Amino acid sequence: MTNRRLPDRVAVAGGGPAGLAAALWAARLGYEVFLFEKGARLGGQLHQLTLPLIDVPGFTGSAAELAHRLESQLTQWPITIYRSTSVVAYDIHTRRLVVDGHTDMEAAWLFYAPGLRTRRLKVPGAQEVVDYSVSDYLARKRDNPAVVVVGGGDRAAEAALRLAEAGLSVSLIHRGAVLSARPSYRARLAALSVPIFYHTVVRAILRQPTGYRVEVEGPFGSAAWDVDQVFIRIGMEPAIDDRLARLEGGVAVPAHPGISVIGDAALPSWQHSIVSAWASAMKTVKQWSRQ
Numbered sequence: 001m002t003n004r005r006l007p008d009r010v011a012v013a014g015g016g017p018a019g020l021a022a023a024l025w026a027a028r029l030g031y032e033v034f035l036f037e038k039g040a041r042l043g044g045q046l047h048q049l050t051l052p053l054i055d056v057p058g059f060t061g062s063a064a065e066l067a068h069r070l071e072s073q074l075t076q077w078p079i080t081i082y083r084s085t086s087v088v089a090y091d092i093h094t095r096r097l098v099v100d101g102h103t104d105m106e107a108a109w110l111f112y113a114p115g116l117r118t119r120r121l122k123v124p125g126a127q128e129v130v131d132y133s134v135s136d137y138l139a140r141k142r143d144n145p146a147v148v149v150v151g152g153g154d155r156a157a158e159a160a161l162r163l164a165e166a167g168l169s170v171s172l173i174h175r176g177a178v179l180s181a182r183p184s185y186r187a188r189l190a191a192l193s194v195p196i197f198y199h200t201v202v203r204a205i206l207r208q209p210t211g212y213r214v215e216v217e218g219p220f221g222s223a224a225w226d227v228d229q230v231f232i233r234i235g236m237e238p239a240i241d242d243r244l245a246r247l248e249g250g251v252a253v254p255a256h257p258g259i260s261v262i263g264d265a266a267l268p269s270w271q272h273s274i275v276s277a278w279a280s281a282m283k284t285v286k287q288w289s290r291q
């Protein structure tokens with residue numbers, strides 16, 4: 001982008017911490033910014049955090065409050081925000097950005113911050129329960145209090161804890177020998193006597209007139225459990241669209257020139273955090289503007 005005239009227009013796809021930071025940095029560097037968020041609200045995964053934040057230097061409070069503050073900060077800059085709008089393609093040669101729900105528009109570059117989505121469990125019936133939220137479940141009326149959570153990390157443990165604390169009869173199914181969830185979660189699961197089935201895999205999730213039948217296989221042999229709901233929390237993967245990015249060694253890289261991938265999608269899992277998402281956005285936008 002040598003000899004560029006300011007303000008050039010850049011686009012940011014994704015309104016999570018990385019996309020919000022990229023928009024802020026690009027605006028601060030003098031660009032006109034279009035920010036697109038697929039969902040109805042800005043904040044990305046911040047809306048899935050239920051525990052108070054303890055690891056964002058200089059900030060204590062809820063993640064929802066942080067999302068709100070980030071959004072208010074953006075309104076002080078020349079940043080146009082489109083909600084419920086996905087970026088689906090970008091062509092560096094024509095500089096055309098394709099977004100759903102709007103006509104195409106021009107941008108000098110695309111900063112792509114799509115974040116993560118739940119990893120897919122590849123067994124029959126799993127697609128039907130993918131991304132089912134604990135909050136939605138707790139808000140609805142239930143007949144059978146038995147539910148299962150599949151997974152062994154923080155997200156699985158957090159889901160199991162919320163369900164157990166709401167008085168449900170939760171079982172945790174984990175294919176490994178030990179949970180990778182943080183020690184405080186493991187201690188709370190033990191305190192609540194949540195049964196954990198280790199070395200156990202799900203073979204199928206079959207819809208029943210009410211609830212689901214979960215076919216499992218473990219050290220006890222094969223079994224079929226009738227439960228009200230199944231929550232799959234087996235880790236996350238970059239939420240990429242293959243017209244914009246592809247996976248390389250587990251992280252997302254641009255599908256073609258003209259795009260920079262930032263945030264969780266571009267980082268190895270041990271770096272997934274709000275602060276890393278901000279740093280990745282800042283570094284990428286500043287580096288690009290210096291080219």
Ligand SMILES: Cc1cc2nc3c(=O)[nH]c(=O)nc-3n(C[C@H](O)[C@H](O)[C@H](O)COP(=O)(O)OP(=O)(O)OC[C@H]3O[C@@H](n4cnc5c(N)ncnc54)[C@H](O)[C@@H]3O)c2cc1C
Nearest residue numbers: 014016017018038044045086087114115263264272273274
């Ligand atoms: C339960 C839980 C607890 C966590 N706890 C902590 C913690 O304590 N501390 C911490 O630092 N981090 C924590 N994290 C991680 C932190 O939330 C993430 O690292 C951070 O949100 C990553 O930001 P991101 O912008 O890369 O992605 P995301 O937050 O996932 O945001 C991506 C956004 O992009 C949108 N999008 C996707 N594709 C498109 C498209 N094509 N066009 C437009 N929009 C699109 C999505 O709708 C989403 O809103 C936690 C995460 C979870 C789920």
